[in-house]
Amino acid sequence: MSRAPTTSTASTPGELGDANRSWPVRRGLLLESGPQRKLALAGFVNQLGTAAFLATVPLYALRVIHLSIGQVGLGLSVAGVVGLIAGIPVGHLADRRGPRDIFLITLLIQTLSMTSLLFAHSFLAFTLAVAVTDLAGSSGGAARGPMIRRFGGDEVPKFRSYLRSVAMLASTFGALAAGAVVQIDTDFAYHALIFANALTFIGSAAVLVKLPKLEPLPSPREEDRWIALKDKPYLAFIVLDGIMWIQSEVLSYALPLWVVLHTDAPRWFVGLTIAVNTVMVVFLQIRTSRGIKGGTVAGRATRRAGLAFLIGMAVIATASGVPGWVAVTIMMVGVAIHTVGSLWHAAGSLELRFRLAPAHAQGQYSGVFGMGMGLCYVLAPSLLGLLCVTWGTPGWLVMGGVFVAAGLAMPYVIRWAGRSREIADTVD
Incomplete structure (x- = not known):
């Protein structure tokens, strides 16, 4: 008797792996369990508290410590400069010592300095607390760079893009928490937020301590100790990339002032633009980063980004002098175009x-990169205020031309x- 043919239901290993993964993992909303997920979770917790703190620290200094506006600005400026040098x-x-342990130390320092802010009752104490916090924060960023590079493996751009999306999401929740505290506007509310931020550093460290320790990579014996500071092509990249990163302040600094001072759009529109930008980054950054691998491709992405910034800013500039609903429509289009440019730029920047940077010196190069980013954020308000807000429409076009x-x-x-180094696939 012949056996009737049967249909095989066996699955391939890949299919079994997909079936066993949860829906968020399959959709790319959550990383596979392992070092990458732990690093992303630690970053989310850290950024959640940091975003809430940054949005409220000026008011805390004014209303709780009773400093003047000039003292608050000076203290925060000093802290920002101090943070650049570390x-x-x-x-x-x-x-040289391994990035994980150094990163954990910086989180511990931030916990202590943030807690000390609860007991600050003078300009000197306030400045010292925020300066140490900024110092440890920039140091932690430099130590985190090698961890991202080594745990990211062959998919560093995709991993870093996921981290950026996570950071944007955390910043949104942090801003909501800050808004609640500002609305309550009591000493207890401000103290509670600062204490909660101190706890986020502990929470981040509790996640990171479970990561495997990364041993230092060997370096050439004849190599100069401070190679990043003598790497002219890399420094040139940082200058250009720092200019490009000014774009991140266009929507958060220049646009709100433009809406209020130069258009008839309702003020609530400012919040809507931030929400649109955040949603686009959270959902599109990873997809945009796919295929951005190698210097040549990253350079093209950066070139496209510059053009998108010019177009987006030109559109936003036309919103002056038109009815409110027309201004809202025009600026929403401009914000969307600008955000697409920021997606391309972030993907190219994070790849480059x-x-x-050589593998054995990722920490030092991350420190140089962070210093360039810090200077960008120091200069951005003055530059954007002069061109986009004070000069008006021509200034928006000039700034867009700078990006191009x-x-x-x-x-x-x-x-x-x-041409100046031997790094595999630098330009291919």
Whole structure:
């Protein structure tokens, strides 16, 4: 008797793996369990508290410590400058001693400095607390860079893009918490938020301590100790990339002032633009980063980003002098175009940040990169205020032209970097 044919239901290993994964993992909303997920979770917890703190610290200094506006600005400026100087030496230390332990130390320092802010009752105490916090924060960023590079493996751009999406999501929740505290506006509410931020550093450390320890990578014996500071192509990349990163302040600094001072759009529109930008980054950053691998492709993405910034800013500039609902429509289109440019730029920047740096010195190079980013954020308000807010429509076009010029120059710097070192696939 012949056996009737049967249909095989056996699954391939890949299919079984997909079936066993949860829906959020299959959709890319959650990373596979392992070091990458732990690093992302630690970053979310850290950014959640940091975003809430940054949005409320000026008011805390004014209303609880009773400092003047001038003292608050000076204290925060001093802290920002102090934070810039720590990244390079601490990054070098992370390269030589291992990044995880150095990162954990910086989180402990931030816990202590944030807690000390609860007992600050003078300008000096306030400045010291926020300066130490900024110092440890920039140091932690330099130590985190090598961890991202080594745990990211062959998919660093995708992993870093996921981390950026997570950070944006955490910042949104942090801003909501800050808004609640500002609405309550009591000493207890401000103290509770600062204490909660101190706890987020502990929570982040509790997650990171479970990561495997990364041993330092060997470096060439004849190599100069501070190679990142003498790497001219990398420094040129940081200058151009720092100019491009000013774009991140366009929507958070220049646009709100433009809406209020130069358009008839309702003020609530400012919050809507931030929400649109956040949603687009959270859902599109990873997808945008797919295929951005290698210096040549990253350079093209940066070049496209510069053009998108010019177009988006030109659209936003036309919102002045038109009815409110027309201004809202115009600026929403401009914000969407600008955000697409920011997605391209972030993907290219994050690829080049790690690809142009030697593996054994990722911490030191991350420190240099962080210093460039810090200077960008220091200069951005004054530059955008002068061009976009004070000058008006021509200033928006000039700033957009600056972004285009930086984007066009980036591929030449990448080729220069490829000729000056032996790093696999730097420009291919």
